[in-house]
Amino acid sequence: MFCSLARNLTEEEKKGYKEVCWDDKEVCAFYMVRFCPHDLFVNTKSDLGACPRIHDLKLKESFEKSPRHDNYVPKFEAELAQFCEKLVMDLDRKVRRGRERLAQEDITPTPPVSAEKSEQLSILEEKIKKLLEQVESLGEAGKVDEAEALMRKVEMLNAEKTLMTQQATNERGLTLTQEKKMALCEICGSFLVANDAAERTQSHITGKQHIGYGMVRDFISEFKETI
Numbered sequence: 001m002f003c004s005l006a007r008n009l010t011e012e013e014k015k016g017y018k019e020v021c022w023d024d025k026e027v028c029a030f031y032m033v034r035f036c037p038h039d040l041f042v043n044t045k046s047d048l049g050a051c052p053r054i055h056d057l058k059l060k061e062s063f064e065k066s067p068r069h070d071n072y073v074p075k076f077e078a079e080l081a082q083f084c085e086k087l088v089m090d091l092d093r094k095v096r097r098g099r100e101r102l103a104q105e106d107i108t109p110t111p112p113v114s115a116e117k118s119e120q121l122s123i124l125e126e127k128i129k130k131l132l133e134q135v136e137s138l139g140e141a142g143k144v145d146e147a148e149a150l151m152r153k154v155e156m157l158n159a160e161k162t163l164m165t166q167q168a169t170n171e172r173g174l175t176l177t178q179e180k181k182m183a184l185c186e187i188c189g190s191f192l193v194a195n196d197a198a199e200r201t202q203s204h205i206t207g208k209q210h211i212g213y214g215m216v217r218d219f220i221s222e223f224k225e226t227i
């Protein structure tokens with residue numbers, strides 16, 4: 001009788017039917033004891049998705065009022081600390097990789113000239129070489145005027161070549177200084193632009209990602225002090 005009744009209930013009714021208690025597995029212990037990390041990074045790069053367990057203010061209150069509360073806090077906090085430590089470990093690994101990347105880009109002496117540019121350069125060099133050969137044979141043949149005319153052409157091409165090389169160097173210089181200005185936030189692992197405008201630095205510090213990881217790190221160090 002009881003079972004058949006339960007089977008006829010809709011999902012919605014079943015929820016109300018079955019009394020959920022704060023110590024049920026499907027209730028979020030993180031949320032009740034402190035904060036749930038799933039709530040911290042919504043819509044950021046570190047979004048953890050929705051928490052699979054129930055967050056409910058009433059359950060949290062009944063946990064706080066429960067005579068078993070004090071016995072459960074250390075257990076719940078230990079679980080939360082473990083979860084937080086995994087988050088931070090993953091993040092620190094990411095930060096380390098990011099820092100290695102930054103360091104590598106810093107020491108890379110000169111990124112290669114673009115394929116297009118080097119193609120143009122080698123065509124120019126080939127032209128100059130051929131002209132010089134012609135100048136030489138003209139000179140040997142005693143055709144001084146013609147040799148001089150060709151020589152002026154060579155000089156023009158040489159100037160063009162210098163300009164092209166300079167442009168390539170300037171472009172490289174630009175990307176290098178841009179890379180050098182990058183830094184990594186030690187708290188949340190975000191890439192920052194050193195010398196960035198104050199308001200952008202501010203929006204990073206007040207952003208979910210930075211505050212979230214700040215909370216996670218603070219909780220870990222607080223937890224470590226208590227054990």
Ligand SMILES: [Zn+2]
Nearest residue numbers: 028031036051
């Ligand atoms: Zn949760």
Ligand SMILES: [Zn+2]
Nearest residue numbers: 185187188210
């Ligand atoms: Zn940060």
